[in-house]
Amino acid sequence: MVFDALCMACVADELRRQILGGRIQRVLIPDKLSVGIEIYSQHQRHYLLASAHAELGRVLLSSEKLRRGEGKPTGLLLLLRKYVRGAHLSAIEQPPFERILRLEFDHPEWGGSELFLEVMGRYSNIILVDASGRVLDSAKRVSEQMSRNRPILPGRPYTPPPPQAKLPPSDLTEHRLREILSAHEPDVQVWRALVAGLRGISPLLAREISFRALGQPRATVAQVERLTPLLDTIAALMAPLAEGYWQPTIIKEGDHPAAYAPYPLTHRGEPQPAESMSQAIEI
Secondary structure, three states: OOOOHHHHHHHHHHHHHHOOOOEEEEEEOOOOOEEEEEEEEOOEEEEEEEEOOOOOOEEEEEOOOOOOOOOOOOHHHHHHHHHOOOOEEEEEEOOOOOOEEEEEEEEOOOEEEEEEEEOOHHHOEEEEEEOOOEEEEEOOOEOOOOOOOOOEOOOOEOOOOOOOOOEOHHHOOHHHHHHHHHOOOOOOEHHHHHHHHEOOOOHHHHHHHHHHHHOOOOOEHHHOOOOHHHHHHHHHHHOHHHHOOOOOEEEEEOOEEEEEEOOOOHHHOOOEEOOOHHHHHHO
């Protein structure tokens, strides 16, 4: 299942509504690549779960109380208990069209800190940063031998992942869409061209765009007769980024969940509505 940039945006809106301004009461590590945070907000407890697993990376509000995993406390957990427990969650931000969430905390004793939740496949990470912008610790430490461009180590300055060298969907015009499509052979499927050319467009979202606009999730570039249906469909699916009106849905195959999205996922079958994005992910 795909946790893409639109899923992150939908979750970010959900978190702002429910836990922004809340007080951190407890921090735990369900497993070595996940962080759980208990937050008291709006007269109730909420449970934020963030995972940096390569295939199961996600951010959501859990419906159940989180429990710590087995093993000794990690360095990241000890630092989270120091800098985050007892703090207030003062900001929740997502860079446009990125699978990154920045949580800002204000602690009465230790001041400000930031937790970066990067859900990017095998590059996923959870990184705690101090008020000076230096890494305190992370779920995955990345040495200079592993990445010369972006090591993630305690004491090093935090640098965000480089933005994708693609066009933001907000800048898309008919001329630019024509350029994106014409850069590919006629037999290339449209969804592949959209993923290659537009920032924040996952394969799942791109196939939904192709299905809504062209009637087929795997239509080819040669089958595009008019650009307006594609432009209108992309604009409609991106509209909740500004309007905040999301429609989380789940697709099931038999009794098992097969996909989720913050919009009706029509090309995979009959979508079932979910109460929230977190619920859709959790199922």
